[in-house]
Amino acid sequence: MAAVVTLYPTVTPPSYHRIVSPTLKIPTDTQRPIPVGLLACQRDPLLRELETSIISCTISQPASFPSVRKGKKASAPTPADQPILEVILHDTVIFPEGGGQPSDTGILETADGRTWTVTQARRHGGHAVHYVRVEQAEDGLASLTAGTNVTVTLGELDFDRRYDHMSMHTSQHLLSAVLENRLDIHTLSWSLTAAPAPCYVELARSMTTEEIFAIQSEANKLVFEGRKVHVEVQEMDDKPQPAVPVLESGRAVGKGVPNDYTGGIMRTVIIDGVDRNPCCGTHLPTLHNLQLFVIPQTETLSRSATMSARLYFLAGPRLITYLTSTHSQLTAAAATLSCGAPQVPDRTGQVVDERKRAEKRVDDLELELAKHIAGDVWQEMKSSEAALFVKHVHRTDDSVNPLGFLSAITTAFANITPAERPFVLVFSSSPSSQTSTSASVLLVFGSDEKCVKPVGDLLKGKLNVKGGGKGTRWSGKFTGVWRESREDAVVSEVLKAIST
Numbered sequence: 001m002a003a004v005v006t007l008y009p010t011v012t013p014p015s016y017h018r019i020v021s022p023t024l025k026i027p028t029d030t031q032r033p034i035p036v037g038l039l040a041c042q043r044d045p046l047l048r049e050l051e052t053s054i055i056s057c058t059i060s061q062p063a064s065f066p067s068v069r070k071g072k073k074a075s076a077p078t079p080a081d082q083p084i085l086e087v088i089l090h091d092t093v094i095f096p097e098g099g100g101q102p103s104d105t106g107i108l109e110t111a112d113g114r115t116w117t118v119t120q121a122r123r124h125g126g127h128a129v130h131y132v133r134v135e136q137a138e139d140g141l142a143s144l145t146a147g148t149n150v151t152v153t154l155g156e157l158d159f160d161r162r163y164d165h166m167s168m169h170t171s172q173h174l175l176s177a178v179l180e181n182r183l184d185i186h187t188l189s190w191s192l193t194a195a196p197a198p199c200y201v202e203l204a205r206s207m208t209t210e211e212i213f214a215i216q217s218e219a220n221k222l223v224f225e226g227r228k229v230h231v232e233v234q235e236m237d238d239k240p241q242p243a244v245p246v247l248e249s250g251r252a253v254g255k256g257v258p259n260d261y262t263g264g265i266m267r268t269v270i271i272d273g274v275d276r277n278p279c280c281g282t283h284l285p286t287l288h289n290l291q292l293f294v295i296p297q298t299e300t301l302s303r304s305a306t307m308s309a310r311l312y313f314l315a316g317p318r319l320i321t322y323l324t325s326t327h328s329q330l331t332a333a334a335a336t337l338s339c340g341a342p343q344v345p346d347r348t349g350q351v352v353d354e355r356k357r358a359e360k361r362v363d364d365l366e367l368e369l370a371k372h373i374a375g376d377v378w379q380e381m382k383s384s385e386a387a388l389f390v391k392h393v394h395r396t397d398d399s400v401n402p403l404g405f406l407s408a409i410t411t412a413f414a415n416i417t418p419a420e421r422p423f424v425l426v427f428s429s430s431p432s433s434q435t436s437t438s439a440s441v442l443l444v445f446g447s448d449e450k451c452v453k454p455v456g457d458l459l460k461g462k463l464n465v466k467g468g469g470k471g472t473r474w475s476g477k478f479t480g481v482w483r484e485s486r487e488d489a490v491v492s493e494v495l496k497a498i499s500t
Contacts, residue, residue: 010046013228016285017043021234024265031055031147034091035126037233037265037280041095041104045166045282048154052091057144059137060086083137084119087130087144092152095162096121096128098258099281100190101169106158108132109151110143118152123280126263160317161195162282167316168192168199170229170271170283171292175313176201177275178219183211188308196321198295198312206298206309216294226288228272236266290315293322366405367412374412381423388451389423390495394430394488402429403441403475410445410473417447424451424498426459426491430482440482442467444474451498458494463487 026043027034030053040050087108097103103120108130110116117133134140144150154162169192176187179201190201207215236257257266257278269279271287284290298309314322330341337347373393381389399405406427413425424446431438442465446452449471456474459465467476478487
């Protein structure tokens, strides 16, 4: 991440967080939690550390211990899950999951210098609950008691993760606004995927490549202008909140305030001159350095009654990571193909064409070889005076589809063999390098099902072959090392048993 540290702004402007209700104040009573909507992480998204106090601490997940069954041989004990505590703070820089944005991770530090890992934070009603991992529940409860002063911190990796989330979340607001303002395409939902994968917005319809490029260009004009972003908060009144708009298809457009939210704060994120949108997430104070890249295609989704499309995008540090990774992959491909990066598509096409031609040549040669093997067996069968001709042919074959080749032999044999001559043939194939987990394939082929099925049943019983068949063909798989002195001998024994 060192390549993107220089992109980070260091201070949130004082004008970022604006309280527009004349009676709304940020609670100062340290015995009461500040509600979600007014948290420090939402007032100052670039703040990494905060002195605060604990309101409550309870056990969320007790440690589990491995069970030992009586009468069973003792096995290596599995590590017990570490207990988790639910901690509510007066204020926090750790964002609780919401608005499509995943939870932050972070650290709690007590006055004695001990640190505790916050694995996630969630909103319960109107409060942010921190899930803190501890070694012993009793020790954690004793150290993180109500009223204890703590420092809550976003470590280096925690802030990198937060900054990525903010970059993608703010970019989503920008992208959705431009889509709606320019093309009247509504965003139905969005997904902030795990880095470094592209995020996506789900739209009411698909888009052409020309439309995508136009939207990307329009959005990046606003980025280059460095449009400011700020947040307005106000008290929610007792009136019912406006219903979320619904399209003709029945799909809701955008998001409303969650039904279980009890914090009493209405929070609106504004991109100057572009967008106003209710949102509880953390956002960057400016579009500067958020150059947007929209992948120039949509993924169409079909549901029972509606159609929608996903449009993927990247911005901020995730875009740099994506470009770096893509360039590394392209460079590696160019080196493998012994060409320059611009020639990779053409060279790849040539390699694919050559591979297809080579596979065609292999198929033709295998068919020719199958006919040759079938001819040899037929010649041996013609010279045999046995009432029922039986034979086993074993091959060493490292091809992807050895059973297909064996089947080609039987087809070739059927084309040259008189219908009245009774026979049973067993073809088997093993890889050149074998282990206890190697798979060898077998194909039983005969003139009559009454001869084929008994052979298959005997192979199942004597070699533990897994398989089955119908009519004059039966196929199976043998697992293990196929040896001439052992498995070949068993097959010969089976054929001798049915021929006498």
